[in-house]
Amino acid sequence: MHEPLVNTEWPWAMNFGSIGVLLAQKLFASIDGPDGRTYLPNGTRTDWWEPPTKVGYNNSRNCITDYYVNELKTLTYKVNDAVVQVQLAGEPFSPTTLRHIGALRIAYGALKNNDDMKSLKMPGTNLTSEQTFFLAYAQTQCYQRQSLLQLLRTQLGSYDEGTALNAALIHMPEFAKA
Secondary structure, X not given: OOOOOOOOOOOHHHHHHHHHHHHHHHHHHXXXXXXXXXXXXXXXXXXXXXXXXXXXXXXXXXXXXXXXXXXXXXXEEEEOOEEEEEEOOOHHHHHHHHHHHXXXXXXXXXXXXXXXXXXXXXOOOOXXXXXXXXXXXXXXXXXXXXXXXXXXXXXXXXXXXXXXXXXXXXXXXHHHHO
């Protein structure tokens, strides 16, 4: 996918999995951050989230934080042939993970609501629409960085995209089914 992230000749699943998820991530980032939920579309500053929305969001965020603190715990990097483990605090990672999960769900739902061409396959493959969607998502989320740079980013609270990808997919039963 070195080409553009969207192409009219690609199957819908490919476009929804790539540009669809990226656009949904940007939408989530603009709304679920501290600033996004305190402004109306006209710029007026007000906290427009209803109490049940805040409670639901905080419960989801705590669940993801617990996952990083209790389940994943560390990320391992190999830097100059030395294995280094970074302890995860959990909290810095949960908002990003929630964005990934939410964006993936929105884009997947949009695909399922609009995939009238289910028989259209990605050229050269026998992949289903769902498999094509998740493959496109993975291709747009993974980057290759030097281990030392990623180690420093993780220590500062920005974990690698592969971890974000896997955390989002763990929470998508549709991925396991596909």
